[in-house]
Amino acid sequence: MGFGRWSGRLRRALLAALVTGAVVVPVSAAAHPEIPAPAPARLGPVTAATLDSVYAANRATARSAAAMARDHGDTGRARELREMAAGDRTFLTFDPRGAGRAAEVFGDLAHADRIAVLVPGSDTSLDTYDRFRAGTLALHGRLGGRAAVVAWLGYETPGTVSAAVTTTGRAQDAAPELVGFVRELRAISGFRPAPAVSLLCHSYGSVVCGRAASGLTGGAAVGDLVLFGSPGTGADSVAGLHTPAQVWAGRGGDDWIAGVPHAKADVFGTTVGFGTDPVSASFGAHVFAAGDGGHSDYFRAGSPALDNFARIVLGQDAEVTHP
Structure with missing residues (x-):
């Protein structure tokens, strides 16, 4: 039997092991009672003129949710929500139910000529939102000027140790939400022509972006799709x-995602895995230098990845560095 056939079997076995080992963990989490929370604020069409009222309505929702979480006895969630209700926070969308969904804006969205949207990976929720927000703040600080950055927690992310993280199911559900959100962003901005939009997609977020990619045209067009720490996109190229x-x-030199099998296989009737490694030559992406950091280090101050993110968002393609 040739090496290629053994290699294929090994990849399928590894993928099957990921699924089999992952399904055990979420059972206890599913049994955990949900924290009471109000429904999202009812908002009409969002425009540049209504942004302030939208931000205020979402802060009010966060305050109500904090009070409900406190009364329920979940002090950790209540603390996070109180911080989100602070007067300087600007959420374009906010839903505190369940794991939570939100889209927070950094910068002047109404007058931005460039917008970066960050799409997070696994284990991102309202309870872990601060680490996601920190990366968004780091990029906004690096961009400056008239660029805005949006932290888009617009889908239910899978757990890092779960069956869902090995399949495209969550990404498939999230893709139309992301396409619709980009369309709304471009319509909100008062900048004409419409602002250039870049999607920065981390880890499982790159699977979401891969599923959304074909719909990101016309009124929902993006100029750049940036995949980092990616297990694959579901596409072969x-x-x-x-x-x-x-x-x-791009991928950091110490990112554990490099060890994930970059393959797809049918396991018990479900397609598991995400195909070709996006930093491989066969995938065909523009590969940028991401430094020697780990899976959570891409927005670290001084990181080559952070510098290159900023160059891509600002349209400075010629200045992007490569491995």
Whole structure:
């Protein structure tokens, strides 16, 4: 039997092991009672003129949710929500139910000529939101000027140790939400022509972006699709994403995601795995230098990845550094 066949079997076995080992953990989490929370604020069409009222309504929702979490006895969630209700927080969307969904804006969205949208990976929720927000703040600080950055927690992310993180199911559900959100962003901005939008997609977030890619055209167009710390996108190549956007990929030298099998296999009737490694030559992305950091280090101050993110968002493609 040739090496290729053994290699394929090994990849399928590893993927099956990921699924089999993961399904045990979420059972206890599913039994955990949900924290009471109010429904999202009812908002009409969001425009540049209504942004302040939208931000105020979402802060009010966060305050109500904090009080309900406190009364329920969940002090950790209540503390997070009180911070989100602070007067300087600007949420374009906010839903405190369950794990939570939110989209927080950094910068002047109404007058931004460039917008970066960060799409997070696994284990991101209202309870772990601060670490996601920190990366968004770091990028906004690096961009300066008239660029805005949005932290888009617009889907239910899978757990790092779960069956869901090995399949495209959550990404498939999230993709139309992301396409709709980008369309709304471009319509909100008072900048004409419409602002250039870049998607920065981390880890499982790159699977979401891969699923959304073909819909990110016309009124929802993005200029750049940036994949980092990616397990794959579900596509075998950039061509398979069916997007006119420029596709970039990077991975830190100490990122454990490099050890994940970059393959797809049918396991018990479910497609598991995400295919070709986005930083491989066969995938066809523009590979940028991401430094020697780990899976959570891409937005670290002084990181080559952070510098390159800023260059891509600002349209400074010629200045992007490569491995």
